[in-house]
Amino acid sequence: ETxxxxxxxxxxxxxxxxxxxxxxxxxxxxxxxPEQVAAAVDRPQSxxxxxxxxxxxxxxxxxxxxxxxxxxxxxxxxxxxxxxSAEPWRGYGPGAAQLLSQIATGVPWRVxxxxxxxxxxxxxxxxxxxxxxxxxxxxxxxxxxxxxxVASALVTHVHPEGIDGAVAQALAVALAARTxxxxxxxxxxxxxxxxxxxxxxxxxxxxxxxxxxLDGPAGAISDRFRCDxxxxxxxxxxxxxxxxxxxxxxxxxxxxxxxxGDTDTIAAMAAAMCGAHCGDSAVPASWAAQLEQPERVxxxxxxxxxxxxxxxxxx
Ligand code: F2R
Ligand code: MG
Ligand code: MG
Ligand code: MG
Numbered sequence: 607e608t609x610x611x612x613x614x615x616x617x618x619x620x621x622x623x624x625x626x627x628x629x630x631x632x633x634x635x636x637x638x639x640p641e642q643v644a645a646a647v648d649r650p651q652s653x654x655x656x657x658x659x660x661x662x663x664x665x666x667x668x669x670x671x672x673x674x675x676x677x678x679x680x681x682x683x684x685x686x687x688x689x690x691s692a693e694p695w696r697g698y699g700p701g702a703a704q705l706l707s708q709i710a711t712g713v714p715w716r717v718x719x720x721x722x723x724x725x726x727x728x729x730x731x732x733x734x735x736x737x738x739x740x741x742x743x744x745x746x747x748x749x750x751x752x753x754x755x756v757a758s759a760l761v762t763h764v765h766p767e768g769i770d771g772a773v774a775q776a777l778a779v780a781l782a783a784r785t786x787x788x789x790x791x792x793x794x795x796x797x798x799x800x801x802x803x804x805x806x807x808x809x810x811x812x813x814x815x816x817x818x819x820l821d822g823p824a825g826a827i828s829d830r831f832r833c834d835x836x837x838x839x840x841x842x843x844x845x846x847x848x849x850x851x852x853x854x855x856x857x858x859x860x861x862x863x864x865x866x867g868d869t870d871t872i873a874a875m876a877a878a879m880c881g882a883h884c885g886d887s888a889v890p891a892s893w894a895a896q897l898e899q900p901e902r903v904x905x906x907x908x909x910x911x912x913x914x915x916x917x918x919x920x921x
Contacts, residue, residue, distance in 0.1 A: 610885075612911035614783045615742045617881030617888055619907045620900070622663060622738055624893040625859045625877035627654035629870035630697060636866035643863045647856070654896045657697035658690075659874045662736035664906050665689045666758060670739050671909035678760035683715035686762060697870075699835060701728050705762055719764045727764030731840040734759075734771035735871045738878035739910055741779030751780045752803040763837075770809040771837025774800045775875055778845050782852070783882035791883060793817055793849050800845075812842040819846050824861050833867035840868050844875035855880040855888050 628647050632638060665685050670676055690698060690706035698706070701722050708718040722728050733755075740754045755776035759769045777800050785791045797813045804810065812831065819827050827846050832839030843865060851858040858880050862873035881888065894900060 611744050611783075612908060613885035613887065614882050615911040616886040616904055616907040617884055618738050618742055618779060618783065618878045619663065619667065619881070619903050619910075620886055620889050620894070620897070621855050621859075621877035621881035622874045623656045623660045623903050624654055624889065624897055625855075625862070625873035626656045626659040626870045627898065628859060628893070629863050629873035630655070630657045632863050632866070632869040633657075633697070633871075634867070635869070638864050638866055638869075640860070640864055643860050647860050647863065649892045650896045652896065653898055654893065655898050657870055658699075658702065658732075659735040659871055660903075661689050661693060661696045662686060662732070663738060664903070666736050667739040667906040667910050670743065671906070671913055674913060676740075676754050676757055678715075678757040680715065682758070683709050683761040699730060699732065701730060702732055702762065715761045719760070719762055723765075727768065728762065729765035729767040729771075729837055730763065730835050731768075731771050731837045731868065731871055731875075732835075733763040733768050734775040734837050734841050735874060737772045737776045738779045738875075738882070739906075740772075740776040741781075742783055742882065742907075742910055743913060744911070746780070748777060748780060748799055748803065751776050766806045767808060767837050770804040770806050771841045773804050774809065774813070774837075774841050774845065775878075777803060778848065778875075778879050779882045782848065782879040785883055787884065791849065791852050793820060796845070796849070808838055809842075812838055813845075816842060816846050816849065820849055824864060827861075828865040828867070831865075833865045833872060835868045835871065840872050841875065844872045844879070847872070847876040848879035852880060852883050853888075855884065856890050 687706045687709040755772040759772040801810050831843040847862045858876045859873045862876045863869045
């Protein structure tokens with residue numbers, strides 16, 4: 607039972623890291639052909655170097671393992687800022703870099719996060735892209751997952767849509783991990799569980815568009831969602847791709863990248879869901895062979911997977 611859970615946690619983090627790296631070569635591009643994406647993804651010939659998405663996901667995994675839970679805290683904000691300071695070249699967005707550099711120089715996270723985007727706070731997908739570990743704590747119910755996702759977002763993303771993105775992604779990973787391997791995840795259940803725990807009408811409207819996109823051409827997904835670096839534009843697209851290919855991470859990653867736009871992030875989020883559902887045996891061998899620091903990702907997963915279900919430390 608423990609080792610079954612561990613394969614899911616490993617699968618989720620490893621596939622997210624691989625997909626982040628694979629997608630990063632295409633980030634910001636549009637109009638990609640399936641052939642062009644397949645050529646890069648099927649048999650990568652160079653090391654898969656991950657970006658800010660995975661760097662921050664590993665920070666969150668380590669923080670959860672160390673503390674047994676999480677709250678929006680100075681320690682969590684400092685951990686993200688330290689990671690950025692150590693490797694600022696991982697492809698952070700301008701808003702994130704500005705914020706993390708402020709935190710690194712002593713500006714309180716509550717002040718720094720509120721100052722972004724003329725006081726609106728970030729509605730970027732950065733809180734969602736890193737949140738998979740929150741969905742992978744055995745023994746947490748969906749309400750605990752949602753509260754922890756909110757807390758994890760708040761240190762950098764205070765806009766309600768940025769927070770909703772994290773809640774949605776964490777719940778999607780949690781439900782994927784809790785669905786028996788041979789059972790197809792239910793779109794209706796997943797969408798209902800997310801819609802009842804997110805805060806904005808805008809997010810609910812995007813979730814309600816998903817069922818009509820589950821069959822039919824991938825082009826309909828990028829017609830409906832912006833597939834950009836915002837939470838609203840990216841997270842529903844990732845959930846859609848996962849629900850189309852819950853058992854086939856390679857197909858999911860290719861489709862996610864093919865949408866164009868925020869390719870590393872949408873692919874990583876969809877892959878985190880596939881991995882949580884399928885386990886690490888679903889990681890393509892050609893990806894595992896090229897992944898940067900695979901032992902570090904596995905170790906982070908194993909610490910999370912063996913975390914005792916301690917009392918949730920929410921506010
Ligand atoms: N940002 C990128 N990639 C583009 C730059 C690559 C890099 N410079 C390089 O050279 O490689 N990738 C990463 O950022 C995304 C996650 O973003 P995060 O962490 O949420 O950052 P940010 O800046 O807060 O938000 C992202 C963009 O969303 C728009 N936005 C956010 N809040 C807004 C608001 N209130 N009003 C209007 N627009 C808002 C802005 O365009 C932000 O730049 C991931 O893709 C990750 O891979
Ligand atoms: Mg990135
Ligand atoms: Mg709601
Ligand atoms: Mg990205």
